[in-house]
Amino acid sequence: MLRGSVGLVTTMGALHAGHMALVETARAENDSLMATIFVNPTQFGPNEDLAAYPRDLPHDLGLLEVAGVDLVFTPSPDVIYPAGYQTYVTVEQVTQGLEGAHRPGHFRGVATVVAKLFNLAQANRAYFGQKDAQQVAVIRRMAQDLNFPVDVIVCPTVREADGLALSSRNVYLTPEQRKAATALSQSLLAAAHAYEQGGRDPQVLTRTMREVLDAEPLAETEYVSAALAATLEEVTTATDELLLMSLAVRVGRTRLIDNLLLPASLNTREGLAALGAI
């Protein structure tokens, strides 16, 4: 059973090394560790991949057991959303742009389920990956605004050796698409390089990203963005503020997202914590 300080890792399953990095960190920093596996229907749009989303509960439970998780909560949708359910959490400004603009209702679903999981778990610390940078901003905002007594801890994105950010959706990619998908991280690295050279014009940085993406015939760009890291407001004029460069790209039918904070030194556990304190 749970005792002492409790860490929480919320997931939708199909666990990969990115999730397991959160689990390992949480295991090391808490007396007890709880994980949740729930493919949350309210965060999927009508034309999204809810039905196809990868599910492998026995595999996930095996990984979590080996990693020393004390309790795994795997509710069915009717446990989280029983008949008559009608309460949702809406986080305002920070959900407006980026993913929020392209996936209407997504963050209402995320904020609602995470609020419920926070209430159910009563954890001291909850761990999220920077891969979903806007989700992190939404959850931080919600936890602060609604006085959840939980520390939201953000861990750096875990990448394959060639730079592809780990995602449960990577399993959808054919070998050819998998190669093409490296264009996402390469475009972010190109922006980071331009930034290191002194580039501070967001339009130049996003153009640099687009050039890399446009050179990959299998990549269809949905958006590339330069936003203020503190608020996620998009910027179009040169600034010395910390930036979040982000993008959503379709490779075949698979929609992939990635992001990088600039300066690039921010993409560490310490950098992410400092950002959360702004």
Ligand code: PAF
């Ligand atoms: O990042 C995810 O896997 C999900 O959005 C989360 C936080 C578990 C909520 O369903």
